[in-house]
Amino acid sequence: MRGKVIPFDTPRSAATQEKILDAAEALFMEHGFEATSLRQITAAAGVNLAAVNYHFGSKEELFQAVLTRRLDPMNQERVALLTRFEREAAPRPLSCEKILGAMFIPALRLARDPRRGGKNFLRLLGRAYADPAPFIRHFLTEQYAVMIARFKAAFGRALPHLPKKELSWRLHFVMGALSYTLAGTDALKLIAALNPRDSGNDEALLRRLAPFLIAGLKAPLSQDDEIDGENAV
Amino acid sequence: MRGKVIPFDTPRSAATQEKILDAAEALFMEHGFEATSLRQITAAAGVNLAAVNYHFGSKEELFQAVLTRRLDPMNQERVALLTRFEREAAPRPLSCEKILGAMFIPALRLARDPRRGGKNFLRLLGRAYADPAPFIRHFLTEQYAVMIARFKAAFGRALPHLPKKELSWRLHFVMGALSYTLAGTDALKLIAALNPRDSGNDEALLRRLAPFLIAGLKAPLSQDDEIDGENAV
DNA sequence: TTAGAATTCAAACAAACGTTTGACCGATTC
């Protein structure tokens, strides 16, 4: 037999699946994919060890399910928001601020909603971005492809003077700063240390990040912007 | 007996140690810490399985040795370069460009030098930044503490209008974009796709990154820079 | 109420892990 049959969602099945997903989300976030065992997950979820393979097929498929559960709705929300902003602004092109807002607001909403995993999931997502496992990279690339393409087009209209190549790079840097920030164990501690009032919510963090990224995106196109290495090398 | 005795470096010992470090560097870079086994490493290095524990004590200590070998000299070089730039510019404060140059140039030199691991090591470093393992985070924090403090002070002088809190955040974002960029499996492919001429060297990548980050660092201080969520939430 | 499917469960599977051991080799030293 090739492959295995994942059962339908009866009420009973859905309950244990959710317990597994919740426990896996927390543990994968804490220790990463490789360092988290199915025994830890099933113990934390209060279900039998075999339940993961029964309901999800394998550890890898469980990980993908953990990501999909939150990521899919969030990315759909992002595209929908971008579309709405564009319609509201038409026929004028959208500003960088608005576009970045369309990326951040759904993430912020998710971070604020404990029922949807809250901050935990964003940290997991940031970690996944840096994970070397091929199946994770492949999964994320697929999951993000349409959204990224959509936003790249929007940024292209907002920054018409930028060559496509340069834009691709800058968006790459944006994703980097974003995922690193989200993944940050240290970042959350940094927040708490610097501004105890904001402690515990990623919102303040992302609101700090946005102006930084916008300035980078809007940076003048460099003919030859030295980092001044000539007299040093 | 607490701990174990790591032998002195006789010529024979040094040779196998280096073979192990080289193989470990490549494999840790490719698969991460957890997903790389000592058997893979010793097989690739052409040494006996027990050699790792004999020469380094444990897998964790091997990983730290892999990082230290390159990171320690590079960070010393960074601080030395910063000091030199400051002396040359005195009594005027250093520009952001120069400061960032002091961070990037040693990294570029390392990336260009195949004898020192070249690109491989920078990718490994980027990965390590995102690794959840406590011993890695602890190690990096210690290893970077003095360098970061030194650069933060320099940036503080270059951007006197920025509150310390804001500066801490922006430096955090800089480190994020930098490490994500270095770690990027995809980034290198991106380079090759966008500009085959530059293919294979991280230099072009970092030269693109610098202006982006400088613009972010210099971004005006936001009183309340909306990402415009009010009418969307 | 009973047949049958869906789910749970304890137990076992083979494989891989990091680490340790004790015999063995080769050079250096007394």
Add this chain to the structure above:
DNA sequence: GAATCGGTCAAACGTTTGTTTGAATTCTAA
């Protein structure tokens, strides 16, 4: 030339890993 020491080696250590199995249990439907 015997003793010593640093180093290598094959083999085994005890755990832990993801996955599978087949019997018990719970639910569903006729």
